[in-house]
Amino acid sequence: MNQPPDLPAVQPMQPPAPAPPSQMSTSSVGESAARRAVLDVRDEVGKVIVGQQGVLSGVITALLVNGHVLLEGVPGVAKTLLAKTLAAAFDMQFSRVQFTPDLMPSDVVGLSVLDQVPGQAPTFRFREGPVFTNLLLADEINRTPPKTQAALLEAMEERQVSIEGTTHPLPKPFLVIATQNPIEYEGTFPLPEAQLDRFLFKLVVGYPTEEQEHDMLARHHGGMDPHATADLVKAVATAEDLAAARREIDRVTVEPAVLRYIVHLARATRESPSLQLGVSPRGMTWLLHASKAWAWLSGRSFVTPDEVKAIAKPCLRHRILVRPELELEGTAADAVIDGLLATVPTPR
Known part of the structure; x- marks a missing residue:
């Protein structure tokens, strides 16, 4: 299960690693049908998406806990294709909405x-919008005005x-995957903090490695059409598998010391002199x-501080605000989180 990293950040987030053999006998969640189905999804998507396994694991994690994902990356790194294939x-x-300046909430x-x-009295009928789906791709969400962005809040x-x-x-399940381009800011409307806080993860989609790009070109040269998902990808999991996975995740244990560690991390963001906005209770x-x-994806039945650290930056980077003077000096949210992870005592 060791996969390439997904984020070109200070310390890239890796996909979950299997539990050590010494823990598998007493602390493993076991190879349940639900977990096998979820892992099969990752393998199935890999037929179309080359690399980006860490991003895929992050999106699957969000789906497992009923969260939403903000994907940030330059054009052409398979953000839309990943959502469609998943x-x-x-x-x-699946529904896709191209967010533009003239898009209306309706x-x-x-x-x-x-x-x-x-022969009948006129009546009003509700016509559902594209939000009535299981997976909504809000493409380039920051290109539409705040009024339309707010239509997704509820x-x-x-x-x-x-x-x-x-x-x-x-419908259930319901997941929003929103994308935005980190380069072109002209004509965009930055997402307000209230909306950013509703995303479980902000995942940075980087370029593939050299070997992954070579593999991608070889597939295209062989005649693969990545947009023909019906021919390349089959359904290997269902809503029932997802519901069963969520029930198993609910049974994953968390020791009081780890709960306290999460609290200390969140409070440290609010007390950090580098930040003007820390993590909300919802973010915690x-x-x-x-x-x-x-932890469940890793095969563990309990949470360790390592799991908290592994997903801290994707979960927190969009919930904090670096002070403007430090941001001008090049200080990024990821660097601040790294500093907090290094200073907040880790429970043993």
Whole structure:
């Protein structure tokens, strides 16, 4: 299960590693059907996506804990393709919305339309928007105005849409994968902190390695069409597998010392002189749930500080704000988190 890293950051996040043999007999979650199905999804997506295994593991982790993901990367690094392929492997309904400056909230969530049938009184009927799906790809989400961005707030947090006083529940499962380009900022609308905090992870999608790019070119030269997902990828997991996986993750144990460690990390971000905004209680809760899922993917039935450290940057980097004067000097959120991980005492 050792895979290439996903993030060109200070310390790239690696996909979960298997539990040591000494722990497998007494502390393993076992090779359940749900875990096998989830791991099969990662292998199935690998038929289309070359590299980016750490990013894929992060997205799967988010799906396991009912979270959302913000993918940041330059054009052409397979962000959209990853989302589409993952939906196919999980046998989920997929919708894609291209966020543009003229996109309206009703283009995302839907609207009420007037039905006029001859001989009957006119009635209003709700026409569902693309948000009514299992996996919604919000492509280039920072290119649409705040009013349209806010249309996703209720959907992401409460898994429902309210139109004219009527609440419409979203399908289960429901996952938002949003993308943004870190290079072109002209004509963009940065996501507000309230919306950023609703994403479980912010994953940085970097370039593949030289060998991975060679493998990719060889596949294309051989005639592979990466957009023909129906021919390349088969459904190897279902919503039932996902529900079973979530039940198993709920049973992953967390010692009080590890809970306290998560609290100390979150509070350290609020007290850091390098930051003007620290991690919210919601972010701290997400760090716990993601750590449990990461341990489960690793084959462990308990969470160690290593799991917390492995997902700390993807889970926290978008929830903190570096002070402007330090940001001008080149200090990044990842570097601050690395410093906190090095200074906050790790439980033994």
